[in-house]
Amino acid sequence: MEGGEEELTAHETALYDRQIRVWGVDAQKRLSKAHVLVSGLTGATVEFCKNIVLAGVGSLALMDDRLVTEEVLGANFLISLDEYANSNKTVAELCSQSLRDFNPMVGVSVLSGELSQMDGEFFDKFDVVVVCSFSFQNKILINERCRKRQKRIAFYTIDCKDSCGEIFVDLQNYTYMQKKGDETVERQLSYPSLEEANSIPWRDLPRKVTKLYFAMRVLDKFELLEGRKPGETSLADFESISIVRKDVCEAQGLKESHLADSLLERLLAAGKMEHPAVCAILGGILGQEVIKAISGKGDPLKNFFYFDAADGKGVIEDISVHSTVTA
Amino acid sequence: MTSTSQREAIKGAKVLMVGAGGIGCELLKTLALSGFQDIHIIDMDTIEVSNLNRQFLFRQSHVGQSKAKVAREAVLKFRPSINITASHANVKDPQFNVEFFKQFNVVLNGLDNLDARRHVNRLCLAAEVPLVESGTTGFLGQVTVHIKGRTECYECQTKPTPKTYPVCTITSTPSKFVHCIVWAKDLLFAKLFGDKNQGNDLNVRSSSNGSEGNNSSDASKDVFEQSPHESPDQYARKIYDHVFGHNIEAALSNEETWKNRRRPRPIYVRDVLPEGERNEGVKYEDGVGSIPSAMGLLGLKNPQEIWSLSENTRVFLEVVRLFLEKRDKEVGNLTFDKDDQLAVEFVTASANIRASSFGIPLHSLFEAKGIAGNIVHAVATTNAIISGLIVIEAIKVLLRDSNNYRMTYCLEHPNRKMLLMPVEPFEANPSCYVCSETPLLLEVNTATTKLRDVIDKIVKSKLGMNLPLVMQGLSLIYEEGDDLDADMVATYAINLDKVLNEFPTPVTNGTTLSVEDFQQELTCNINIKHRDEFDEEKEPDGMVLTGWSGPTTKSEKSSSSSNGDSSSAAGAKRKLEEVSEGNGKNKGIAQEVEVNDEDDDVSVLDGFPETNKKKRVQ
Numbered sequence: 029m030e031g032g033e034e035e036l037t038a039h040e041t042a043l044y045d046r047q048i049r050v051w052g053v054d055a056q057k058r059l060s061k062a063h064v065l066v067s068g069l070t071g072a073t074v075e076f077c078k079n080i081v082l083a084g085v086g087s088l089a090l091m092d093d094r095l096v097t098e099e100v101l102g103a104n105f106l107i108s109l110d111e112y113a114n115s116n117k118t119v120a121e122l123c124s125q126s127l128r129d130f131n132p133m134v135g136v137s138v139l140s141g142e143l144s145q146m147d148g149e150f151f152d153k154f155d156v157v158v159v160c161s162f163s164f165q166n167k168i169l170i171n172e173r174c175r176k177r178q179k180r181i182a183f184y185t186i187d188c189k190d191s192c193g194e195i196f197v198d199l200q201n202y203t204y205m206q207k208k209g210d211e212t213v214e215r216q217l218s219y220p221s222l223e224e225a226n227s228i229p230w231r232d233l234p235r236k237v238t239k240l241y242f243a244m245r246v247l248d249k250f251e252l253l254e255g256r257k258p259g260e261t262s263l264a265d266f267e268s269i270s271i272v273r274k275d276v277c278e279a280q281g282l283k284e285s286h287l288a289d290s291l292l293e294r295l296l297a298a299g300k301m302e303h304p305a306v307c308a309i310l311g312g313i314l315g316q317e318v319i320k321a322i323s324g325k326g327d328p329l330k331n332f333f334y335f336d337a338a339d340g341k342g343v344i345e346d347i348s349v350h351s352t353v354t355a
Numbered sequence: 356m357t358s359t360s361q362r363e364a365i366k367g368a369k370v371l372m373v374g375a376g377g378i379g380c381e382l383l384k385t386l387a388l389s390g391f392q393d394i395h396i397i398d399m400d401t402i403e404v405s406n407l408n409r410q411f412l413f414r415q416s417h418v419g420q421s422k423a424k425v426a427r428e429a430v431l432k433f434r435p436s437i438n439i440t441a442s443h444a445n446v447k448d449p450q451f452n453v454e455f456f457k458q459f460n461v462v463l464n465g466l467d468n469l470d471a472r473r474h475v476n477r478l479c480l481a482a483e484v485p486l487v488e489s490g491t492t493g494f495l496g497q498v499t500v501h502i503k504g505r506t507e508c509y510e511c512q513t514k515p516t517p518k519t520y521p522v523c524t525i526t527s528t529p530s531k532f533v534h535c536i537v538w539a540k541d542l543l544f545a546k547l548f549g550d551k552n553q554g555n556d557l558n559v560r561s562s563s564n565g566s567e568g569n570n571s572s573d574a575s576k577d578v579f580e581q582s583p584h585e586s587p588d589q590y591a592r593k594i595y596d597h598v599f600g601h602n603i604e605a606a607l608s609n610e611e612t613w614k615n616r617r618r619p620r621p622i623y624v625r626d627v628l629p630e631g632e633r634n635e636g637v638k639y640e641d642g643v644g645s646i647p648s649a650m651g652l653l654g655l656k657n658p659q660e661i662w663s664l665s666e667n668t669r670v671f672l673e674v675v676r677l678f679l680e681k682r683d684k685e686v687g688n689l690t691f692d693k694d695d696q697l698a699v700e701f702v703t704a705s706a707n708i709r710a711s712s713f714g715i716p717l718h719s720l721f722e723a724k725g726i727a728g729n730i731v732h733a734v735a736t737t738n739a740i741i742s743g744l745i746v747i748e749a750i751k752v753l754l755r756d757s758n759n760y761r762m763t764y765c766l767e768h769p770n771r772k773m774l775l776m777p778v779e780p781f782e783a784n785p786s787c788y789v790c791s792e793t794p795l796l797l798e799v800n801t802a803t804t805k806l807r808d809v810i811d812k813i814v815k816s817k818l819g820m821n822l823p824l825v826m827q828g829l830s831l832i833y834e835e836g837d838d839l840d841a842d843m844v845a846t847y848a849i850n851l852d853k854v855l856n857e858f859p860t861p862v863t864n865g866t867t868l869s870v871e872d873f874q875q876e877l878t879c880n881i882n883i884k885h886r887d888e889f890d891e892e893k894e895p896d897g898m899v900l901t902g903w904s905g906p907t908t909k910s911e912k913s914s915s916s917s918n919g920d921s922s923s924a925a926g927a928k929r930k931l932e933e934v935s936e937g938n939g940k941n942k943g944i945a946q947e948v949e950v951n952d953e954d955d956d957v958s959v960l961d962g963f964p965e966t967n968k969k970k971r972v973q
């Protein structure tokens with residue numbers, strides 16, 4: 029949390045003028061020293077990348093070795109069509125060019141490889157790791173690798189399933205200064221890992237947790253059992269997922285009717301499709317959260333966020349056994 | 356996108372976007388990605404450096420170019436086949452009339468000022484085109500849907516107009532830093548570098564006392580003129596001593612003013628700077644492209660730092676010298692511009708010196724610039740979120756999915772777990788002067804007030820009319836527009852300076868004036884009520900307009916049940932904040948709001964997030 033002694037340059041002050049008025053100079057300095065990794069460039073993460081590059085993070089590393097297809101272009105505004113035509117550049121390479129243009133002061137780099145194959149040391153280069161379109165198992169695996177490092181690495185997952193979206197946040201043990209009226213008090217938050225959060229029995233969860241939380245877990249389970257890659261689903265899977273729903277609900281003591289057919293159908297039908305408007309919302313929320321976590325300003329989200337365009341609500345769910353402690 | 360009906364509706368839609376700024380850039384991108392094929396975008400602004408941190412369609416190399424046009428080019432790079440029309444123009448231009456608006460299926464606002472928002476609201480009402488309105492400030496934002504006959508219009512709730520301060524607070528008894536900024540910007544800067552012929556209260560109050568009164572105001576005319584034998588530095592010192600020293604001393608002699616107030620301290624250059632220090636020592640290099648900056652020359656590098664009184668004094672003297680030596684051609688017709696470094700330095704230094712006089716805490720250039728320029732706190736993330744919400748509402752509007760229209764608030768702190776909080780739109784306010792025909796009441800002193808005051812302070816600034824026309828019964832007493840005869844123009848000019856009760860048919864207690872704006876297709880009647888006295892502090896206009904848009908009690912609404920989630924909650928009360936990128940401050944308006952909750956519980960939200968606080972840099 030060291031503020032950094034050197035001042036912002038005149039150019040930085042001019043460029044970041046409007047946002048410094050929101051979060052202050054110290055936060056801006058901390059941002060400019062943070063290193064962020066994003067693996068999986070989808071509509072939602074591309075929105076996120078745009079936001080933190082504009083905000084002026086120190087560096088951003090991109091991982092996505094795919095070649096461009098129709099599917100990739102869906103909600104991606106970083107790939108200019110004449111550039112990708114006839115090029116055999118990867119998605120990450122193509123996106124990095126636009127991002128560098130957005131803000132030349134941010135170091136944007138491309139790393140190749142599979143994040144889930146990287147050893148622990150690889151993660152030490154980063155303060156923030158964001159993954160998208162990973163299987164639930166790989167999310168857990170990467171989350172654990174981040175947790176095992178000496179330094180605290182903030183871990184996020186983000187996924188857009190057409191009109192629905194989910195964000196998961198793990199800041200481990202996070203201390204920040206909370207503003208309460210005119211006073212500032214030190215506050216500590218203890219985050220569960222994705223695995224820990226997932227292992228909390230549903231009956232122990234607070235009342236009125238959004239149905240999307242349960243639906244997403246059923247979908248994870250379905251993809252695992254069927255050996256599907258993330259988003260490899262269609263409406264035709266409804267019967268199979270109904271069986272998974274039955275089993276999971278029975279095991280967790282949740283009424284099956286709590287998980288409406290219509291919601292599961294929407295998630296299955298979504299497949300890998302992203303609603304660009306929902307991507308903008310998810311990428312905006314995640315951008316804000318990462319800026320908060322880096323700068324230590326503002327209450328960070330704990331630990332799931334859901335958006336559903338059908339009801340228009342953007343909801344925070346705290347899925348953890350730990351209660352918050354005030355020092 | 357989920358359904359074919361959605362895709363079809365989007366494909367066939369013709370959309371008007373007003374504003375290509377913070378929200379506009381995000382919105383145009385999200386619209387293009389969502390499959391919209393035909394978008395018309397209007398923005399009169401050009402690109403500035405301070406836009407680049409969030410208006411991601413623009414680059415350093417675009418600074419100075421049209422926002423609308425550059426935004427169009429940028430989006431065509433990733434969606435080359437869609438049709439985007441860009442107008443680098445003011446949405447208030449007559450070409451954008453009701454006929455023009457009628458060609459669109461929906462209008463989306465990403466505007467930064469109240470005036471244009473009201474104007475677009477009226478055109479949408481007249482053209483019967485649905486409007487999706489939006490605004491952001493820092494982490495806060497909102498999206499609302501306005502459909503004639505279905506929901507409230509943008510103006511159904513009173514919109515706060517920009518804060519004005521009583522004249523005497525500014526000229527003689529400042530108590531807050533913002534008062535010093537207003538004085539420095541609107542009075543001193545305007546007097547020294549602006550149009551000299553404009554009326555200016557700079558000396559009025561300080562010399563209105565007794566014996567010294569009249570002759571000093573005559574003398575002061577000369578004070579602000581640079582005499583031929585005066586060097587720029589001598590002139591700067593003379594001005595300094597006059598406004599911070601002599602004027603304060605003159606004001607102090609009026610004991611009555613200071614009975615219950617802290618007495619200000621006159622400040623002269625000799626009190627602050629060591630004897631003999633002269634300004635000519637600082638060198639100014641005429642480098643190519645270098646912008647004259649006093650703080651740069653004086654080695655003050657950090658705009659976040661608060662300067663001492665002597666530093667402020669040096670900056671003041673240096674700025675005046677630079678204006679006279681390096682920008683002499685502009686002097687006489689400058690107006691304050693927050694992007695003019697030298698002007699910002701002048702206002703910062705002058706406000707700080709005045710603040711020292713009055714025992715008000717000093718502020719940094721960064722802070723002073725924010726106050727003087729009404730700068731809105733803006734971040735990319737909120738604009739992105741809001742753009743997503745606008746598109747979601749726009750799609751519902753195209754599908755006429757009216758049961759599911761929502762106004763959505765983007766919050767900084769969650770409210771009942773929600774960061775994005777949808778609420779059902781309000782019904783129209785039956786006494787709204789814009790979307791209903793309710794007459795207004797104007798209390799005014801008809802024996803002293805000129806028609807000009809009514810036009811400027813009420814018709815234009817309060818009612819937001821652009822080119823008004825005023826009828827008294829069947830006779831036309833005033834009109835604006837390009838196509839008027841010369842003799843009509845002359846008649847109207849004479850009428851403007853007439854006191855209300857001096858018209859051939861006097862405008863007096865009980866008279867009804869009909870005011871109309873053809874472009875906005877808006878007419879409203881104003882009933883005149885005569886009143887002798889007005890409170891200078893509380894009613895600085897000398898007029899009070901009432902009868903427009905009081906908050907209404909809501910009638911119960913039918914609950915929507917189209918998608919299985921029944922949603923209704925009757926009359927929960929809470930306060931919401933009106934936020935907007937571009938309007939400077941957060942303005943609170945009380946509203947009645949309903950919340951949709953899938954659990955059918957009526958819950959009242961107390962203490963809506965304290966959105967009034969502004970973050971300041973220490």
Ligand SMILES: [Zn+2]
Nearest residue numbers: 508511787790
């Ligand atoms: Zn109205």
